[in-house]
Amino acid sequence: MNLTKKSNIVFFIFCLLSVSGCVHLGVEPWQRDLLAKKEMALNASPIDAALDDHIYFSKEASSGGKSFGGGGCGCN
Amino acid sequence: MKSSTPNKNIKAALTVASAALLGTSNTTQAQTAEEDSWQFDSAFLFYSEADRVSAGEAIINAQKMFDDEEILNLKLTVDTLTGSSANGAVAQPNVQTFTRPSGNGQYITNEADTPLDDTFKDTRVQLNTQWTKPLASNYTLSVGGHLSKEYDYLSLGVNSNLAIDFDRKNSTFSTGFSYFYDTFAPEGGIPKPLVSMLIGDSDTPSWDVNFAQTRLTNDEIKTTTDILFGFTQVIHRRMIMQLNYSYSMVEGYLSDPFKIVSVVNSSGLTQDNIYESRPDSRVKQSLYAQSMYHFESNVLDISYRYMWDDWDIISHTIDSRLRIPLGDIWGKDSFLQPHFRFYQQSAAEFYRPFIQEDNVNGIEYLSADYRIGEMMAYTVGLKFGAVINGKNELSFRLEYYRQTPTDGGYESIGVLSDLELYPTIEAIIGQVTYSF
Secondary structure (H helix, E strand, O other): OHHHHHHHHHHHHHHHHHHHOOOOOOOOHHHOOOOOOHHHOOOOOHHHHHHHHHHHHHHOOOOOOOOOOOOOOOOO | OOOOHHHHHHHHHHHHHHHHHHOOOOHHHHHHHOOOOEEEEEEEEEEEEOOOOEEEEEEEEEEEEOOOOOEEEEEEEEEEEEEEEEOOOOOOOOOEEEEOOOOOOEEEEOOOOOOEEEEEEEEEEEEEEEEEEEEEOOEEEEEEEEEEEEOOEEEEEEEEEEEEEEOOOOEEEEEEEEEEEEEEOOOOOEEOOOOEOOOOOOOOOOHHHHHHOOEEEOOEEEEEEEEEEEEEEEEEOOEEEEEEEEEEEEEEOOOOOOOEEEEEOOOOOEEEEEEOEOOOEEEEEEEEEEEEEEOOOOEEEEEEEEEEEOOOOEEEEEEEEEEEEEEOOOOEEEEEEEEEEEEEEOOOOOEOOOEEHHHOOOOOOEEOOHHHOOEEEEEEEEEEEEEEOOOEEEEEEEEEEEEEEOOOOOOOOHHHHHOOOOOOEEEEEEEEEEEO
């Protein structure tokens, strides 16, 4: 278990470094035509996300990650 | 023109209501100047498990952007829950009797059936506010509040988030904090951990005194502190990525007062049912990665979350959506969006589907709640959306959710080997969303 945990963390740190370490990433302001679309937002459907979070928080042992896990009962 | 009039009226009424909430008394001004700057999103969701819980949830979200790019968000959620939920006990070859959590009366489970407590009924009202404000050219601060109340539960929360943009706003570092303070006062009180559920005739004179002896207190507190670090990077014109690390510390009463554990003999026959007992703290951590990719016309949203905690639960979640534009065939800017989600978790170290009577002594923590047991789940769904009346968006979502709990390495004994201890749970999720 610990080995899996550590290898996952190492993988994520690697991803983070590889993303932030590369100087060729990113676009100029005039190249944001696609990125500016509503459907390209990281939280494109906040209502769907809030409803899903409520369902899975009540039915599974995990919550949060994308945003805060928050409080609540989930007793059902 | 004619068909949009009711929308305008609803929007005007909601604008006035929002202005009233803000303390802006000049309604005429609100109707004219603010009507176009408020954005409303509304949704109704229906969730139904076969033979178990059904829930309905309605959301109305109001957002206003001010001239200085400050954004105010107000969200009202109302949901109702009704139906049956597994109480944690195992199925038996005979009929079983259980006492309701309130202490008022019993319920019966037929032979070979999974024991379900059918007393779940609750209505919850939740209010969220969020205020987002640019502090300087590359700094954005957001603060929010949360209040939710149901019959036996109160949750109060605050949060804040600071985002820092750099490299032509191609990179964003964000850090967030949230704190929740929950009070739980279930009807019938909080049961003493690992104490036997009292079973008998609740109309007898001695019942109340005997039932009270199984109770610890009337209410309990739970606090949740979350810290989140995020990094967002534009990869190129078609792709953006996000990586998050979150740390969550939950303290206080973390048991579920409605859940019990079957104490069985060596033949697997239930001798007793005891209330579950969970530790009074839990530290959860997670790593989350998300990527949005714009193909020629389709948009792919894919994410992965790895979560682990100090209860030995490890989970993997993969979530993906593909937005496929249909052009203007089925309404302006119509689209289809298939959804697939996969979830897998390992069991908490104190999870046992049942416990043998010889092993009860000396045990500190114990739960048979399948939701902290070994489980796999998936969701498949389809969303359809289109723009109507020029700029209002209407969408429908239909999903199927299936949970498959597994034994987690705990072998069944005696009569339990012939019974279904890990039933599959299936649910249908339907949602209508309208933005105006």
